Amino acid sequence: MFLLSSDSAKTTPAAGFESLPSPSFFSMANAYDMTGPVEILQLRHSPDKENNFFTLFENNISGVYYASFSPLEEVSDLIPPDHTSLQSMTYLHSHEYYEFMFLIDGEIYQNIEHFRHYYPAGGCCLVDPHVLHAEEYATACRVLFFKISQSFMQQILAFPRYFPSENNTAYHRLLDYIQSERHFTDFIPANGYEWIQHHIHNIFERMICELSAPSDNISLKLACYASQLMMELFDPVKFSNTPLTSEHQRNQNLFNRIRNYMLTSDRKITRADLEAYFNYSGDTLYKTIKNFTGLSIHDYSSYICMKKAADLLISSDENINDIAESVGFRNFTQFYREFKKFYHVTPREYRLAYASYRQKDS
Structure with a gap:
């Protein structure tokens, strides 16, 4: 031991x-x-x-x-x-x-x-x-x-x-x-x-x-x-319970602003969207997101959309294709592929698994 x-x-x-x-x-x-x-x-x-x-x-x-x-x-x-x-x-x-x-x-x-x-x-x-x-x-x-x-x-x-x-x-x-x-x-x-x-x-x-x-x-x-x-x-x-202050506090503040911007958007945010909104170069924005998440701008934006979709799958009875549209995906095949990339199951399997857990828990 x-x-x-x-x-x-x-x-x-x-x-x-x-x-x-x-x-x-x-x-x-x-x-x-x-x-x-x-x-x-x-x-x-x-x-x-x-x-x-x-x-x-x-x-x-x-x-x-x-x-x-x-x-x-x-x-x-x-x-x-x-x-x-x-x-x-x-x-x-x-x-x-x-x-x-x-x-x-x-x-x-x-x-x-x-x-x-x-x-x-x-x-x-x-x-x-x-x-x-x-x-x-x-x-x-x-x-x-x-x-x-x-x-x-x-x-x-x-x-x-x-x-x-x-x-x-x-x-x-x-x-x-x-x-x-x-x-x-x-x-x-x-x-x-x-x-x-x-x-x-x-x-x-x-x-x-x-x-x-x-x-x-x-x-x-x-x-x-x-x-x-x-x-x-x-x-x-x-x-x-407060994390140690980083010497890159300004970068962390920028990342928090990027995250909030993505969370409040009704579509998938692109690199060009971030450049226009924050008035930073694409390279700076990419490095900031990569440092705090390990993901590219494209992948992190996709993750935010999939997280919103996952929340809707377990909190509503809304049709899966309607959920896809609500988070900015009109290509349903792409939505299913992106969802499985992050959650390793399909949206339907995710919803069923949560429903099964809730039934067992009750």
Whole structure:
């Protein structure tokens, strides 16, 4: 098992570990599953090895699992010849649970709905259910993913709080976040990485030990550890939810303006549209969008249109062709092709899958 506070990780399975199934899902799946109320997945990326090797340890209610693999080997037949880099093959995915991502060491970019966020060691973010995102692995790093089901999250929040000390700022910040329309939040540690090692890592060590050797009151212990973790993260003295200021703040402001312009338009925005509206050169606009999303102007504009279409597919009974027209597509074949490019299913399959989930959830 990985030791969170050590400089190096053991990458050989311990006795009693089971091998994970073929992990091609890691890069290609549109939605991940989880077993039980919580899971912890530890990942080590080793780019110095051939084909960018990954090592995984997963702790859940069913036991402890281990896998070591190269994603390029797993999905090489599915990747176009000119898209063989690791970042190119990291597809946006979503899942039905809350996911905390902690960077143990190294550095990583988290691409959340085509908005890239940088995290150094000690960085953390929380991604909500059904939010499209992807981790970009370019350097050596170790990452811990803490998954918590929606039902378990609600049970923790609904647990009675009898003492005045429990009615604190961190608890109310957590409630405000869960009840808000935000899709993710960053946690920037105020006390440095050493404090993270001694406090946050310790909570995960306890959860990992409990999942590895369940006690007779494991559910209560996991609820306590998860609650303690969230109280630490939402404590404004210990963590800030405002990302670190970038030296390119002006570029970020420009990108935010571009994004808002695209979101409020009733058609697909082109490079010429942006040049005319913002009075910037096409090269500047291209570089700005590419830096924050990893996409070209054409692809990011298409993504914005597809995101609008996806929202309409699940919030209305409107005909799919009418939805295509409402987001600026009169060529329905092109609309279907663009939608599948970003969501990996057809618009009809997307609508049916959401309806099936809602029926199961009710």
